[in-house]
Amino acid sequence: MTTTRQPMRDATQDIRTVQPTGAPPNPWQVFARTAGTIWSNGKARLGLIILAFFVLLAIFAPLIAPYGATENGFDRSADASPEHWLGTTAAGEDVLSQLIWGAQISIFVGLVAGALSTLVAVLVGLSWGYTRGFIADVINFIVNLFLVIPGLPLMIVIAAYLSGGGIGMIIVVVVITGWAWGARVLRSQTQSLRSRDFVTAAVFSGERPFRIVFREILPNMTSLIVGSFFGAATAAILAEAGLEFLGLGDSSIVSWGTMLFWAQNSNALLTGQWALLFAPGLCIALLATSLTLINFGVDGISNPRLREGKQR
Numbered sequence: 001m002t003t004t005r006q007p008m009r010d011a012t013q014d015i016r017t018v019q020p021t022g023a024p025p026n027p028w029q030v031f032a033r034t035a036g037t038i039w040s041n042g043k044a045r046l047g048l049i050i051l052a053f054f055v056l057l058a059i060f061a062p063l064i065a066p067y068g069a070t071e072n073g074f075d076r077s078a079d080a081s082p083e084h085w086l087g088t089t090a091a092g093e094d095v096l097s098q099l100i101w102g103a104q105i106s107i108f109v110g111l112v113a114g115a116l117s118t119l120v121a122v123l124v125g126l127s128w129g130y131t132r133g134f135i136a137d138v139i140n141f142i143v144n145l146f147l148v149i150p151g152l153p154l155m156i157v158i159a160a161y162l163s164g165g166g167i168g169m170i171i172v173v174v175v176i177t178g179w180a181w182g183a184r185v186l187r188s189q190t191q192s193l194r195s196r197d198f199v200t201a202a203v204f205s206g207e208r209p210f211r212i213v214f215r216e217i218l219p220n221m222t223s224l225i226v227g228s229f230f231g232a233a234t235a236a237i238l239a240e241a242g243l244e245f246l247g248l249g250d251s252s253i254v255s256w257g258t259m260l261f262w263a264q265n266s267n268a269l270l271t272g273q274w275a276l277l278f279a280p281g282l283c284i285a286l287l288a289t290s291l292t293l294i295n296f297g298v299d300g301i302s303n304p305r306l307r308e309g310k311q312r
Contacts, residue, residue, distance in 0.1 A: 044297025129190025
């Protein structure tokens, strides 16, 4: 009985067939796919268009506004005219110009305060969700304390105590009162991810807790953090307008909130100047709505079943 020996295969050939040929994804490709997912959602697309309009309005305010923000050499409480499309204020200022200039303050406060609130929520939420024992109990007490206290009265008290701080004071007040809800949501997700296999493997490999939280858990919560940012920015825009309307901010600056404050002081509705109240109020509502609509697209990143056009 004769046997035929099979030719020995080259080991390098097997290695070449096993090794992956694809390169790691390009960050720009990941960004493009993420942006495409958000843009594919009709509600998010509408929100992005509205937000882009207000951002461009704020950036090019010096070129678009017909007059200066505090230029007051016009007739007082004048009705709409070709020179002043929305009329003038009781101080002789052009309403349309103030509306355009006011976009800068509202967008700046919303984005900065929203980013800082989200940063605090991420630091507290991830630490709270990963740690156990006494430290977790202390964080739990602090977060629940901020959740129990009503937000608006707390903002009014802090703003009254820190009066005279201008826009910086409003941002601090919004951050202090706006991080707790986001921290609780992120804590729940962190607790869910803490029991996953990749986190367990990182623990047994000797990784430090700081690296596990911010290198293993944090990247899996990107869409949740982005959604938390848009929610915090929306709350910051509304809070800034509310504090300015109550006279707790800096009434010397021009923002949509201060426009409402001075319109109320001059009894704009009684004098028939509805544009003084309606125009800034509509802009605040549209800007807050745009951020809320963008959140629908952000939710589609983490949950594909929420994407429009996806078969259920």
